[in-house]
Amino acid sequence: MNTKRSGELFEHAKKLIPGGVNSPVRAFGSVGGVPRFVERGKGASIWDIDGNRYIDYVLSWGPLILGHAHPAVAEALREAAEHGTSFGMPTTIELDLAQVIIDAMPSIEMIRFVNSGTEATMSALRLARAHTKRDKIIKFAGCYHGHADMLLVQAGSGVATLGLPDSPGVPEGTTADTIVVPYNDLEAVKEVFLAAPGEIAAVIVEPIAANMGFVKGKHEFLNGLQTLCKNNDAVLIFDEVMTGFRAGLGGAQRIYDLDPDLTCLGKVIGGGLPVGAYGGKKEIMQSVAPAGPMYQAGTLSGNPLAMSAGLATLRTLVGSGVFDDVSKKTAKLAEGIATIGKENDIPVQTGHAGTMFGAYFLRRSGVEITDYETAKRHADTDQYMKYFHAMLEQGFYFAPSQFEAGFVSSEHTDDDIENTLRAVEIFVKSERRT
Ligand code: KE4
Numbered sequence: 001m002n003t004k005r006s007g008e009l010f011e012h013a014k015k016l017i018p019g020g021v022n023s024p025v026r027a028f029g030s031v032g033g034v035p036r037f038v039e040r041g042k043g044a045s046i047w048d049i050d051g052n053r054y055i056d057y058v059l060s061w062g063p064l065i066l067g068h069a070h071p072a073v074a075e076a077l078r079e080a081a082e083h084g085t086s087f088g089m090p091t092t093i094e095l096d097l098a099q100v101i102i103d104a105m106p107s108i109e110m111i112r113f114v115n116s117g118t119e120a121t122m123s124a125l126r127l128a129r130a131h132t133k134r135d136k137i138i139k140f141a142g143c144y145h146g147h148a149d150m151l152l153v154q155a156g157s158g159v160a161t162l163g164l165p166d167s168p169g170v171p172e173g174t175t176a177d178t179i180v181v182p183y184n185d186l187e188a189v190k191e192v193f194l195a196a197p198g199e200i201a202a203v204i205v206e207p208i209a210a211n212m213g214f215v216k217g218k219h220e221f222l223n224g225l226q227t228l229c230k231n232n233d234a235v236l237i238f239d240e241v242m243t244g245f246r247a248g249l250g251g252a253q254r255i256y257d258l259d260p261d262l263t264c265l266g267k268v269i270g271g272g273l274p275v276g277a278y279g280g281k282k283e284i285m286q287s288v289a290p291a292g293p294m295y296q297a298g299t300l301s302g303n304p305l306a307m308s309a310g311l312a313t314l315r316t317l318v319g320s321g322v323f324d325d326v327s328k329k330t331a332k333l334a335e336g337i338a339t340i341g342k343e344n345d346i347p348v349q350t351g352h353a354g355t356m357f358g359a360y361f362l363r364r365s366g367v368e369i370t371d372y373e374t375a376k377r378h379a380d381t382d383q384y385m386k387y388f389h390a391m392l393e394q395g396f397y398f399a400p401s402q403f404e405a406g407f408v409s410s411e412h413t414d415d416d417i418e419n420t421l422r423a424v425e426i427f428v429k430s431e432r433r434t
Contacts, residue, residue, distance in 0.1 A: 214358020
C-alpha cells in the first residue's frame with residue numbers, strides 16, 4: 001500500500017507538533033507503521049492523502065455514529081455558520097440539545113455543556129467534592145476519564161492503591177486523594193469505604209470500560225457501586241463520554257437500569273465537533289456557578305456550531321430505527337469475529353453493546369478478560385498489531401491499539417460488514433499457517 005505522502009507529512013509534522021499528532025493514540029505508537037493523514041471522509045469511508053480508502057471503525061473515537069459528512073450534520077453546520085460561529089451569550093440551540101439529552105437520560109435533570117470529555121469529568125469531580133465537602137475519589141484501573149491531573153494516577157495491582165502520579169508534571173498532592181481499585185471488584189470498593197468512612201466524595205466509573213479494550217461492568221458490580229454510594233452519601237459518576245448514545249440511546253445506565261447521581265458525556269453529543277457535558281440530579285447541579293458556588297466556565301461552551309452538529313446527530317438518531325439497525329450490524333461484526341476465531345483455533349474475546357464493540361486477541365484460550373490486570377496479562381498485543389496492519393492493508397481501519405474499542409455507523413452497509421469479516425478470515429487463516 002502506498003503511504004508515501006502520509007510518511008512525508010508525518011516526518012514534517014513531528015517538527016511542528018510533539019510526536020506529529022494532536023492526541024497520542026493517533027501516532028500508531030502501539031502498532032507501529034505510518035499514521036495515515038486523512039484527506040476526507042464520507043459515510044463509512046475515509047480516504048488518506050495517498051488515495052487509499054478504508055472502511056472506518058474508529059469514527060473519530062466514537063462521535064461519528066452517522067458516519068462522515070452526513071448530510072443532516074453538514075446542512076446544520078452550514079446553516080448555523082451563516083448566523084455566526086460564537087457569541088459567548090445564550091442561544092436557544094443549547095436548550096434544544098439539553099432537552100434532547102435530558103429526555104433520553106432520565107438521571108440527568110440538569111446539564112452543563114463543556115468542550116471535551118476531560119472537562120466534563122474534571123468538572124463533575126469538582127462538583128462532587130463541592131457537594132459532599134469531601135476530597136477522596138475512587139476510580140478504576142484501566143478506566144480513562146481524560147487527562148485532568150487528579151485522574152492521571154498509576155494503576156496499582158493491589159486491592160486499592162493510593163494515587164501516585166502516572167505522568168510527569170502531575171504533583172503528588174494532586175493525586176493523593178485519588179484511590180485506584182480494580183474494575184469489576186466490588187469487595188475492593190467496600191473495603192475502601194470501610195477504611196475511609198465519610199471521606200469519599202465520589203466514585204467515577206466507565207459502566208462499560210472501553211479504554212482497556214472492551215470490558216462490560218458486571219451487573220452486581222455496578223449495582224453495588226450505586227448502593228455503596230447511596231449508603232455513604234458519596235456521588236456516583238457514570239463516565240458515559242464513550243457509551244452515551246453509543247451503548248444505548250439512554251447510555252449504559254439504561255441498559256443496566258441504574259440511576260447515577262452525575263453523568264459525563266461527549267463524543268456523539270457533539271456529532272464530531274468539540275462538545276462535552278456533565279449533568280445529573282438538580283440538587284447537585286444547582287451548586288454549579290452561577291446558580292451556586294462551584295466554579296466552572298468555558299469561552300466556547302455551548303458553541304452554536306457544536307450544538308448544531310450534536311442536535312442534528314441526535315435528532316437523526318433518536319426516534320428513528322437507525323440506532324437499532326446499527327446495533328444489529330455491530331452484533332453481526334463482533335459475533336462474526338468470535339466465530340472466525342473459534343473456527344480457526346485463534347483465541348479471541350469479543351464484546352458489543354449497541355453500536356460499539358471490542359475484540360481481544362488472547363495469548364491462550366480458556367481465559368477471560370474482566371479488568372485491567374487480566375487485559376494486560378491475556379491480551380496478545382503482538383497478534384493485534386499484525387491484525388491491525390493486515391486489516392489496514394485490506395482497507396479496514398480499526399483502532400491502532402488493542403486497548404481501545406471499535407464503532408459502527410449508520411452508513412456501514414451489510415456488505416461492509418460481510419467484507420470486513422471476509423478480511424478477518426483471510427488474516428486469521430494466514431495466522432493459522434504460520
Ligand atoms: P476527551 O477529553 O478526549 O474529549 O474525552 C476524554 C474521555 C473521557 N472519558 C472516556 C470514557 C473517554 O473514552 C475519553 C476519551 N476517549 C479516548 C479514546 N479512548 C479519546 C481518543 C484520544 O485520546 O485521542
